Amino acid sequence: MDTKSLTERELDDIYAFAVQLGKDAGKLLLEAAQSRFNGENTQEVVEKDSSVDIVTKTDEDVEAFIKTSINQKYPDHAFVGEESYSKGSSRAYLISDAAPTWCVDPLDGTVNYTHLFPMFCVSIAFIVGGKPAIGVIYAPFLNQLFTACRGRGAWLNETQRLPLIRNLIPPMPKNAPSGCVFSCEWGKDRKDRPDGNLHRKVESFLNMAAEVGGRGGKGGMVHGVRSLGSATMDLAYTAMGAFDIWWEGGCWEWDVAAGIAILQEAGGLLTTANPPEDPSTAQIEDVKLGSRLYLAIRPAGPSGTESGREGQERTVREVWRRARELDYTRPGA
Amino acid sequence: MDTKSLTERELDDIYAFAVQLGKDAGKLLLEAAQSRFNGENTQEVVEKDSSVDIVTKTDEDVEAFIKTSINQKYPDHAFVGEESYSKGSSRAYLISDAAPTWCVDPLDGTVNYTHLFPMFCVSIAFIVGGKPAIGVIYAPFLNQLFTACRGRGAWLNETQRLPLIRNLIPPMPKNAPSGCVFSCEWGKDRKDRPDGNLHRKVESFLNMAAEVGGRGGKGGMVHGVRSLGSATMDLAYTAMGAFDIWWEGGCWEWDVAAGIAILQEAGGLLTTANPPEDPSTAQIEDVKLGSRLYLAIRPAGPSGTESGREGQERTVREVWRRARELDYTRPGA
Known part of the structure; x- marks a missing residue:
């Protein structure tokens, strides 16, 4: 991975920023979900089918929040998000090696989100030299935060290092895929x-x-x-x-x-x-x-x-x- | 449902007891899972296949805890648990209308538990007149507790009434199963x-x-x-x-x-x-x-x-x- 242009200290700062951004964005997702529990946006939830609109609005709002936050903090970084990509005219692969790039899905698991099944999350990656160097996934309804930065380990909720079983990581089963x-x-x-x-x-x-x-x-x-x-x-x-x-x-x-x-x-x-x-x-x-x-x-x-x-x-x-x-x-x- | 033999107050007491029992049993499950994170029982986790033993031991321990707790508090109630059923000689349907019966799975989602995928739980039901009157499901790794007692509503984590969307519960989609x-x-x-x-x-x-x-x-x-x-x-x-x-x-x-x-x-x-x-x-x-x-x-x-x-x-x-x-x-x- 080409992180030559970034010092380790800069990467640390970007990592801390990305983790906080993930937490804040996830909180927005959960608030939008919870606003439906007690009947706000009632008109839109009369038919579950039409709650697609809710998803789109949440998707766009959260992506705009993330994009604005990044642009303010790191104006030189590129940004690729699901919503902006979908609305753009190009369908090309937009991640280049030239600039550090943020690659963001404001809401993954949109069908789950629509139905309030807890397996939805925000996904934020920071890509250097074409390869993901930082990853932040936050599933707010499950209160599960997954984070990693190249060279700094992968973590659940910032305290439990991954994989969960650590001091003797199990080998793949002898007869895999049996046992998997x-x-x-x-x-x-x-x-x-x-x-x-x-x-x-x-x-x-x-x-x-x-x-x-x-x-x-x-x-x-x-x-x-x-x-x-x-x-x-x-x-x-x-x-x-x-x-x-x-x-x-x-x-x-x-x-x-x-x-x-x-x-x-x-x-x-x-x-x-x-x-x-x-x-x-x-x-x-x-x-x-x-x-x-x-x-x-x-x-x-x-x-x-x-x-x-x-x-x-x-x-x-x-x-x-x-x-x-x-x-x-x-x-x- | 025949709850004639039980007063509403008695049912309240049994419900409170069942909820606490579910919390305590779920805590035991989570502790047993966490003991594997840092390499306790290392011998048994070398091959994931053989961790079936861990599951069996946890299953049996948690069922014994639940059964003992119930027997002490309600010696007249019947008990049907997965582990005791499996070890018994009869394969008949053991829930009768005669006595109030506890029906317990100390660990549902055993494959998930073996692999530490969070979708495992303890499941405790109290059955009167052959019908489940109380249900407690606790998934400790997700921190999700589901509880219900006939006439008292169904709840997530004791505060959020189910279904989640409440003041205008969505109808089934017009073209179900499409939209489902x-x-x-x-x-x-x-x-x-x-x-x-x-x-x-x-x-x-x-x-x-x-x-x-x-x-x-x-x-x-x-x-x-x-x-x-x-x-x-x-x-x-x-x-x-x-x-x-x-x-x-x-x-x-x-x-x-x-x-x-x-x-x-x-x-x-x-x-x-x-x-x-x-x-x-x-x-x-x-x-x-x-x-x-x-x-x-x-x-x-x-x-x-x-x-x-x-x-x-x-x-x-x-x-x-x-x-x-x-x-x-x-x-x-």
Whole structure:
């Protein structure tokens, strides 16, 4: 990572600023959610469907708050946010290596937020040299704050270092994905095409879930299948060690940038969701932030026979062997 | 519900006792989880697979604590707990109408607990006349306490009445299941039989998720599909209004008894998961506690054209239309 242009002290200051910004933004999210408990905005909540408007307004308000705060403090830094991106004319990948860039999702898990399911959060990443150096994720309804800065560890609520189990970090299970908690999302592409993303995803989920020996040898018998409806929270829980594997396509960079910083700082591995031609021998490369395709493996310790990284890579190959290729491109890419 | 033998004052006392018991038991769960953060029981966490032992020990310890506390305070009450049931010789349905009965799962979401994913909880129900009258669910890692007593409302953390949106409870969406958050679980039956439970479940999930018009007209285009790995938490979030629909087979009575008390007191509907011969006209009956098959609908307010109950029943029929019959029987039933 190129942080040459930033001193460690400057990075510390930016980190402290980002953490406070995350707390303040999360508080705004929670206040907006709570204003609905007792019937403010009643007109908009008569039909749950129409509460999309509430989400949009909260999204925009919180993004404006974050963007203004950053512009005031760091006028030279670039800013990429979900809301401003959606309203812009360009669909290009906007994060360059040239300037330090903030990449922000003011509200990840919008469907959850609409329905007041607690798995929603604000996600703030600070990117240097094209790579996430700082990540802040705050889920205010759960009172869970995940933070990381390159070289300074990853933390839950600023006191509990991640992964949670620390002095002997568990290796990946011998027969992974068996023994693993597998996190995945159904997503928004629900087209009923025989070979569309929905069916490719479900086929992959089934391979991971089915008994060993089933599915023509692809049965993975994972310990559990989880779907939270938030890519950001999926990554946070993978960094925590609670999810062993997260596999997903279709995310945007603001969904994952903060989670990547936290996962990598905790010792997790992140690569692409789509299986290469030969899953058993292909190079396992670091994921590209704009790729929209992600496979995350939790932090892992060594076993008697392999290093933590070897266990993670073995798990990546076992997932690739069971996963279908997903079709998510960048508009204009 | 037959509470004739209990005065309202007695029920109040039992409710207060149950809430404190839930808090104390949840604290024990959290302490046992935290003891693993810094490497106590290191031997057992070297392989995540073998941490099943930890779970069993915690399960047994917490159930023993709960059972002893109840026996001391209410020696005449019956007790059914997951651990004691599993070790007993009978597989019969043990809850009778004769005596007030406590039905307890000391740790629901055991896979989550093993992996330290926060969605685990203690579940305590008090049953009178065969029906859950009191429910206490405490998820200590989330600091979320759900409580209810027949006639006294359902509550989150003792201060926020459920459902969360109150002064104008949203009706069910007009085109439900479209617009609904659908909660479901993959469960433990992973046999790769063409018409086994795993494939029937996935077919039902796909029907609920796919675009309207897809799946031969069964596409439900739900707003989101969620899987938490805890039937108890699923029911709590349905009572909260965060999940619109929960559909599941395979649960035992201790998984759901407390959640049923909370959901029903919040105004939710609970019936059977398995579709009747004619989903559009069949009577919608209250679920039987020992049935192992559950379909829950969140509390719903009236719209301009139907009552809350009518909206819930309409949603039940739409789920039945998309759901396959599941095969879960009681051993010996």
